[in-house]
Amino acid sequence: MRLNRIVLLLFILLIVSCKSSAPFVEVPEKSTFEKLASIKNVVKIEKLELVSHFDENYEIWFNQPIDHNDLSKGTFNQRVFLGFENTSKPVIVELRGYGIGSDKAGELASHYEANQLAIEHRYFNNSRPAEIDWNTLTIENAAKDQSIIINAIRDVLYPKSKFISTGISKGCQTTMAHRRYFPKNVDASVCYVGPLNFKREDPRIYSFLKNVGTKEEREKVKAFQNLCFENRSALLEQMKNVAKKGQLSWEFGIENALDYTILEYSFAYWQWGTDVSSIPPKDVSPNIIYKHLIDVVGYSFFEASSVEKLQPYFWAALTEQGIYGYETKPFKKYFNSNEVKKFDWAFPEGITKTYNTQPMKEIKSYLDISAEKILFIYGEYDTWSATAVELQKDASKRQLYKFVKPKGDHKTRIKSFEQDKQNKIYKIIDNWLN
Template sequence: MKLFRLICFLFVLSIVSCKSTAPVANIEKSNFEKLASIKNVVKIEKRETLSHFDENYEIWFEQPIDHNNPERGTFRQRVFLGFENPLKPVIVELHGYGIYSGKAGELAQYYQANQLNIEHRYFNNSKPDEIDWNTLTIENAAKDQTAIINAIRNVLYPNSKFITTGISKGCQTTMAHRRFFPKNVDASVCYVGPLNFKREDPRVYSFLDNVGTQEERNKIKAFQGLCFENREALLKLMKNAAKKENMSWEFGIKNALDYSILEYSFAFWQWGTDVKSIPSNTASTADIYKHLIDVVGYGFFEDSSVKSLQPYFWAALTEQGIYGYETKPFEKYFNSDEVLKFDWAFPEGVSKAYSPKPMQEIKSFLDNSAEKMIFIYGEYDAWSATAVDISESASKRGLYKFIKLKGDHKTRIKSFEKEKQNEIYNIIDSWLK
């Protein structure tokens, strides 16, 4: 009997032993778990699904304040991810500003692709408690973006094609990213982005002197003159608006009105204003003021807007360039022909000399070695004054430029006629194969 019990005991023991050494099933991690496992992800939240995406996430990455000097500390950078399929392309929207929505952009919508939106450093809450403005450089931003792209690729899309894209300052951001990391993604599509070579690039003035027809330019200048003739009445209306909307201007309300009038011609062409909407010289001051603000808005000079745009102004005044305002055409109202500039938009107590080197390096990159990039512009967009130049031979490297006739700053691929859209998408299709 003892022998029988011993045999039974050994038999049961062998079964238990076999079970304990059997291989454990490989349970696939969820996308949430994969993203949460990224070393420098400090917060992740699954959000309501948008567009065609199956899953949407808000992710916060911890980034060095200065990639060349990591001991200076870190900040958190926000990212939106729209997940569709691990085998489909990933469209990376490199924003020049903050991000507010995870909805599919033009390319992600067209290809029903995944989309990664990266907020630019120092916009919204993607910033340290105290900003050292000298760390806001196109190089640091490019390194932010590369770290995020690499991390997302490694955990979710190791076999997918990646295409970066950006609009306006986002286009500048996309160019800079490719200049520092030319092989980090497979291709890029850039919309309506300037490539300025001076802090106040004079090509803007030449553009405004020649864009459209002479009749249109005359009407624009006449309206600006009408505004200056009615300066005092318009100033009273601006003061009333300031009181009602609780607005203020660091450089004074009088300067705010002058800058708004001078900005009018740039904004008119940038946003494709209908020349028929320009008030006649018999219009009331209320109608004149309404049209001026409808075109220019308050968002470029008013204090709260300038504060939220501070990173834009810093970048423009130190590396990426902007423009100024010629007063010579309105010399009798200024008793001067100086160019009015944006020095007042520097952060309080901080300034820095403009360096032309970063944009010249991007130009050299585009001229000599850049590959697989498309540039989209509107012919009448004021920012086309400093558009990227593409040589005829650049197509051998996959560089293309498309200009929408009479297009403005809202020009996208869908803005073109169907035949041209097909041509553009055929190029992108070839990059995605």
């Protein structure tokens, strides 16, 4: 019996010895491309030319439900850009309110030399189904799109990294909505110049335009608008000539287009920080008047091809996120009524929808009661600051902060502030990342 045990022991030792002497085969780690390809709803990946500081750069297409609450409606493909730097670095998630215009690093990714995940908003650019069911374009569906993408990228590449979401303007609205539905999906957020509107045509815009800047500058702005209306016939001929040469058109008519452009001037003037010295005096030609008007307002908000591209923006604004209108009362001698001119014409053809006030109220409630680690950036003179987020007095206890650049406009970023304020802002973000 004892002999059998000795033989068995020698046999086991022989097996162990053989295994230990066998050559060690190292399994190579999967590449970034392979890890991304392993995501179940990724349908296409393309490795792109390097940009910014990224070591690798990818365009990725995710297959997403058209309606997360009704999967029978099918799917669409959503575009994402990933600037891969290092799995030990933070991930800056740029939640675009529109399409993706560039895959370059944004302000935060550049500052931290971090990874960047840019998510195109559903139904912009090519991130749209062949035929759009407009009722599925909701902030809830968009937030669920973003959550799926963030979770998938985190799982395969960055399980230990900090994630910070960020967005500009409508992207800021998108960032707020994403945090309201998925408060723990990222570690913190930085929101730039985003409105929080409580009505479809939020009247705070009108009050803002009556009080922003100095009295002298406001008077010059209004005087220029009056000058445009006084020269309306000449300006209309110029717009017709431009339309003919540039093949431009307006679904609600060229005369309405001119009126809306003149009314938009004050909003655009303050939004983009126009230099008051650029406003023409009264004794200039219609050519100069028209040029300045278009330099400030442009054609991209009302012209038919632009409206088609911006259709998802108008739908969201007119149904959940809010916009503004134009008061005609200050120009009553040029109009037959005191009506507020609205954007009803911007609905997709054949469909309208009642504005739902609940989503923005829910975001406000979230910010007032439970939101944590969100930093807001605004420009004082930006017209969209009329409906900026207002923080509760105890907001800093939940690490909610708001910084307003004096006389800043819609282009205000962290780099727009004085150095000491930039340091203060980045110290907050540093603490979130650490």
